[in-house]
Amino acid sequence: MTAFPVLRRKSTSDSPVRTLLLHGLGCTNAMWDEFVVHADGRLELWDVTLPWHGVDDPRWSHGEDQATALAEVLAGFDAVLAHSYTAGLLLEVFAEGLSPAVPSVLTNAFYRAGAEQFDWSTITYYLNDFHLIFAEALRWGPAARLTEQQRSKLALRLRDQIGPHGWVRFFATYLRSSTLDLSEVRAPQLVLSAACDIAARAEDGRALAQALPEGRFAELADCGHFPMLERPERFARLVSDFLSDAAGSWSPHTTDVACLELT
Template sequence: MNTHIDLRPVSVEQRTDGSGPRVLLLHGLAAADSVWERALPLLPDAYQLWTARLPWRTETIADWDAQPNLRGWLAQALAAVPDGPEVVVAHSMAANVLLDLLDQKQRGGVDALRRFGIRALVLVSPFYRSGGGEFDWSTISYYLNDFHLIMEEGIRAHSGGRFSEDVQRAMALRVRDRVGPYGWLRFFDLYLRTPSLDTGRVTVPTLVLAGETDFAARPEEGLALAGALPDATARVLPGCGHFPMLDAAEDFAAELSSFVHSTLSLPLQRGAAPLDALEPQR
């Protein structure tokens, strides 16, 4: 049995070798690329599917918060896909890091979408508020004191509820402690900056997927984000929490496949530059 743990900050893995669009999936905070395992077999066989392992994943969560530029790490993942990903699927905090990257002015006037050849985005359970006035002390208290509940939700969704509530809570608190106060501040800083995003820079078709019962990134935030983007559609998946790709893998895969099909005009089937050159500049 292979027990090797890849400790590289960023790596990508090709999961299928289809001849269709290149699709890269990015996991959220304190998760891993295993978050996509239920949905991957349900996506069309023609897709060339890639998953990324990012610095804020479970194995390296204690170290990621010291990195000065999260969007630079995400740019590494995008650049690691040969010829670039045509569709990027980003969950939770990764969606916010991606939006932060797309919000930057690039050297030479070439934006990140064109640099990486991205033709479509799928933002899953993103955090978004349109105005600074929507953040108050109660919001900060909620996300600080109940941060472990998001971890607990992820453990429940991954395990299919096979752990007792006490075990889930204990595991969630351990993950929260590994994230630590600095990690939480990095997450919340991304959230706080969403009102200042220049959403007009996200010029490719975008699907925003939200879970109906998501208590972390509430569905109304996904709807608001879709409304702020130039070319976006929002879908709220019933009965899902913060992890719709686990709670309702078939519905999630169907929504993603339908969007890619209609956006890239594909048949529906079941089934590169150095990092410092990519460094975004204000």
């Protein structure tokens, strides 16, 4: 995977918390714009365009293991903020020891506590209504000016760009979440869920936090799958408070980050 983190915002602190922002499936880094505005000044914010944004080249879903690919971009960061599909991949990276665990915010992560919690109706829901997740994102930002019909068409187009192979990658990651051994994920993890999320259930987020040795749980009311777009100030406050506290007390990486590209 050829992906290089890019600096979004410098820290105002002499002791910055170098934080990597990871978008989800079918998303771009624009989803973090409001968070960058409201985030605590101590956080040095970076982002990276991951292959599974899904709109330029669908071949991302045909090849390499995505967890291994994700692990390549994590070196040198004190903390990570990951959304949705990528939050599940990050959890896999830490659980499998592909990269050392660091304090992270797992936002709207897909998780089930046991394999028996998946049944045929689960597959039906996520297959037939997959586009509705993208329709949620289009209700915010510039796309909010469009009609509901226009947003629905765009959501279906995005689903088609991700394609069946991309959906299978997504659902396979979801299935694997129920088999992960989380006992060695020792860094503090904030599982942030939303009460009105139609995709990643808040009850599963709570179960994930309970399964993590250093797990914490927070739930945003009146919010769906994209809290950084829907409730940016509340979202930023929760994330900033956690990362400033957890990452500040955690032993930081010593990895040289000179190889990372700056804007």
